[in-house]
Amino acid sequence: MSAPILVTGGAGYIGSVLTRMLLKGNRPVRVLDRMLHGRHGLEDLAHDSNLSVLTHDLRDPRVHEEALEGVHTVVHLAAIVGDKACALDEELAVQTNWSATVAFARRAQAIGVHRFVFASTCSVYGEGREETLTEESPVQPLSLYAETRWHAEQGILELVNDPVFEPVILRFGTVYGLSPRMRFDLAVNFLAQQAVREGAVRIFGGSQWRPFVHVSDIARGIVMAIDEPLPRDVPPILNLGDNLENYQLRDLKEELEAHVPGVRVTIQPEKEDRRTYRVSFDRIEREWGFRARHRVGDGIEEVARAVRSGVIADPRERRYYNA
Numbered sequence: 468m469s470a471p472i473l474v475t476g477g478a479g480y481i482g483s484v485l486t487r488m489l490l491k492g493n494r495p496v497r498v499l500d501r502m503l504h505g506r507h508g509l510e511d512l513a514h515d516s517n518l519s520v521l522t523h524d525l526r527d528p529r530v531h532e533e534a535l536e537g538v539h540t541v542v543h544l545a546a547i548v549g550d551k552a553c554a555l556d557e558e559l560a561v562q563t564n565w566s567a568t569v570a571f572a573r574r575a576q577a578i579g580v581h582r583f584v585f586a587s588t589c590s591v592y593g594e595g596r597e598e599t600l601t602e603e604s605p606v607q608p609l610s611l612y613a614e615t616r617w618h619a620e621q622g623i624l625e626l627v628n629d630p631v632f633e634p635v636i637l638r639f640g641t642v643y644g645l646s647p648r649m650r651f652d653l654a655v656n657f658l659a660q661q662a663v664r665e666g667a668v669r670i671f672g673g674s675q676w677r678p679f680v681h682v683s684d685i686a687r688g689i690v691m692a693i694d695e696p697l698p699r700d701v702p703p704i705l706n707l708g709d710n711l712e713n714y715q716l717r718d719l720k721e722e723l724e725a726h727v728p729g730v731r732v733t734i735q736p737e738k739e740d741r742r743t744y745r746v747s748f749d750r751i752e753r754e755w756g757f758r759a760r761h762r763v764g765d766g767i768e769e770v771a772r773a774v775r776s777g778v779i780a781d782p783r784e785r786r787y788y789n790a
C-alpha cells in the first residue's frame with residue numbers, strides 16, 4: 468500500500484470533502500483532527516480501510532511523530548477558523564494557527580516529508596483598495612485570524628531552502644458549497660439558507676470585494692498542490708480561486724434572486740468592514756491550469772436544495788457555526 472497522505476483538520480468543512488476526494492482516487496489518508504466540531508464529517512467513512520483517524524491535538528508535539536510516521540505528503544488544514552472563532556480564545560488561536568503550525572512544519576521537515584501543503588487565506592490581503600491583488604502584493608491582515616495565518620506563512624517560508632522539503636502555501640478565497648461537515652457561518656451558505664427559510668435576506672455593506680470559491684474546487688486545487696511541480700523562481704505561494712469568482716458583496720443580490728425564486732433581498736448601509744480584496748488567480752491557472760468548475764450560483768442552488776428538502780433539517784444548529 469502506498470504511503471498515506473496526512474490531512475490535519477480532515478474532519479472539517481474542507482477536510483471532509485478533500486478526504487473523500489483522495490479516497491475516491493484510491494489514495495490512503497490519515498486524518499489528524501481534535502474534532503472540535505464533531506465527527507460527522509467523516510462518519511460514513513468509518514469502515515474505509517484506506518482511512519485512519521487520529522483524534523489528537525496538533526498543539527501537543529508528542530503527537531507529531533505518530534501522525535507523520537511513513538508520510539511523504541501533508542495537507543495542513545487544522546486551525547481555529549474565522550475571525551469570530553479566533554476572537555473567542557485568542558491564545559488558542561495563536562497557538563494553533565501559528566506556533567503549533569510552524570512547529571509541526573519543522574517536525575515534518577526533520578522527519579523527511581516531501582510536500583507540505585499549507586492552507587492560508589486571501590484574507591491576509593485585508594484592505595486591498597481598488598487594485599487586483601497578486602501573490603506579490605503587500606498584505607494587511609485586519610483580524611487576529613488573518614494575522615495568525617500570515618505569521619504561519621512566514622514561519623513555513625523559512626523552511627524552503629531544503630533539497631527534500633517542499634512547502635506550498637495556498638491562499639484560499641472565501642469558500643462556499645455543501646460539505647459533510649457543513650458550515651453556515653460562511654457568507655454564501657448563510658445567505659442561501661436564510662433565503663430559503665425566511666424568504667428574505669439582508670446583505671450588509673455591498674461594495675467590498677471577495678473572491679469566492681466552491682469547496683470541491685478547493686479540494687481539487689489541493690490535490691494539484693500535492694501532485695504538480697512548484698512554480699520556479701518565486702516563493703511557493705498561490706492564490707486558490709478563479710478570476711471570475713471575484714464578487715462585490717452586493718452582487719450576491721442578483722445571484723440569490725436568480726437561484727432562490729421569490730426571495731426578497733435588501734442591501735443595508737455599509738457596516739464597519741474594511742476588508743475588501745479582489746484577487747488575481749493568474750498564477751495558479753498559468754502553473755497548473757486551475758480553473759473553478761463551480762460558480763456562486765451553483766453553491767446557492769445546492770445549499771438551497773439541501774435546506775428545502777430537509778437533508779439539512781435546521782441550519783441554525785450550533786454545530787454548523789465555528790463561533
Ligand SMILES: NC(=O)c1ccc[n+]([C@@H]2O[C@H](COP(=O)([O-])OP(=O)(O)OC[C@H]3O[C@@H](n4cnc5c(N)ncnc54)[C@H](O)[C@@H]3O)[C@@H](O)[C@H]2O)c1
Nearest residue numbers: 476479480481500501502503524525544545546588639642
Ligand atoms: N472555509 C474557508 O472559507 C477558508 C478560507 C480560507 C482559508 N481556510 C483555511 O482552510 C482550513 C480549513 O478550514 P475549514 O473551513 O475546513 O474549517 P473547519 O473549522 O471546518 O475545520 C478545521 C478543523 O481543524 C480541526 N482542529 C482545530 N484545531 C486543531 C488542533 N489543535 N489539532 C487538531 N485539529 C484541530 C477542527 O477540529 C476542525 O475539524 C483552515 O486552515 C482555514 O484557515 C478556510
